Amino acid sequence: MDKLKAMATFVQIAEAGSLSAAARASGASLPAVVRTLAALEAELGVRLFNRTTRRIALTGEGRHYLESCRNLLAALGEAESALRDEAGDPSGLLTVTAPVLFGQMYVAPAVTAFVQRHAGMRCRLLLLDRVTNLLEEGIDVGVRIGHLEDSTLIAHPVGRVRRMVVASPDYLARQGIPAHPRDLLQANCVGFSAGGGPWWRFEEKGRSFTVPVTGNLEFNHVAPAVDACLAGLGFGMFISYQVAPHLAAGRLCVVLEAFETPPRPISVVYPHARLQPARVRVFVAWVREALEAALAGRHDETAAEGSPCPSR
Structure with a gap:
């Protein structure tokens, strides 16, 4: 039978x-x-x-x-x-989402290279600084920063990032290097509404706490907030990839490293399913490899070696 x-x-x-x-x-x-x-x-x-x-x-x-x-x-x-x-080259439309700046820096180049490699593919990249519902919004693959709460998603970690406090060497030379987060209460801090607002979070001996910082500048987007710190106008708190080029070039310095909260994962995510279309499986493998290579050792380390930051 x-x-x-x-x-x-x-x-x-x-x-x-x-x-x-x-x-x-x-x-x-x-x-x-x-x-x-x-x-x-x-x-x-x-x-x-x-x-x-x-x-x-x-x-x-x-x-x-x-x-x-x-x-x-x-x-x-x-x-x-x-x-x-x-049996053939993957084809069809693929929709991908990622945070705005991270997507510009790392995901967009990977998507562009993927389309160059697979001529039958069409990719739509949505750069959004909000958490999207992949199923409801018709998105095939997402790149997420932080711990995931949605158990319906499959996640592949590709790296880690830190949330750090930075300032320019000139500002540190004038203000001094803070020894403890409470020293920020006496300093000018550049506000970034998507980065925790006026309450900056730290950790000491396993205990989490916040510091209510103040300053004369606040932005709703990361780029002008970084520019203000580069101009020597105060301290700023950012995710490591947002300031990585400036740290490497010595234009910004990391302070209060001992009080940083634990690193957060970067993951490639997609909805759970028994079998995914070939275009999704092939792209997930592609973007994982691209991000792992780009992020290896860059954001969970200081990334400011050799920078001319003033010493305490």
């Missing part, structure tokens, strides 16, 4: 509501459908349908088996579809 064919016949009978209707739908003869069902029931050792001369109805065992058969046949169909996709 062909078990898969018998399972498909069983599902057809259950969905059609009768043996004769299942025979018409499958193009098989009624005797052949009857023989297949009988052989399946004999193989399983249970009755799947209660049959009379006028009607047919699933038994309790039949209802449970029907769900299993549907799942197995659906998985088989998806697997065959995936193999057909793999």
Whole structure:
């Protein structure tokens, strides 16, 4: 007996509501459908349908088996579809999202290179500084910074970032290097509404605490806040990738490292599913490799070696 064919016949009978209707739908003869069902029931050792001369109805065992058969046949169909996709270059539309600045710096180059490599692909990159609902907004893949609360997503960590306090060497030469976060109470701090507002979070001996900073500048976007710090107007708190080039060039210096909160993960995420289209699987592998290479050792270390920062 062909078990898969018998399972498909069983599902057809259950969905059609009768043996004769299942025979018409499958193009098989009624005797052949009857023989297949009988052989399946004999193989399983249970009755799947209660049959009379006028009607047919699933038994309790039949209802449970029907769900299993549907799942197995659906998985088989998806697997065959995936193999057909793999036989050629991935194609179709792919929608990706990432935070604005991180996306500009790291995700956009990876997306561009992916489209160059796979001519049949069309990619739409949405750079948004908010958490998106991938399923509701029709997004295939996202890049997230921070710990995930959505258990319906599959996440692949690709690196880590720190939230750090920085200032220009000139400002530090005038103001002095703070020894403790409470020293910021006497300093000018550049506000960034998306970066925690006037309450900057720190950690000391495993205990988290906040400091209510103040200053004469506040922005709702990271770029002008970084520019203000570069101009020597005060301290700023940013995620490490947002200031990485300035740290490497010595234009900004990290302070209060001993009081930083634990690093946060960067993850490539996508909705949970038994099988993903080839374009999603291929892109996830591509962007993971690209981000891991770009982020390796860059943001969970100081990234300011050799910078001319004043010493205490």
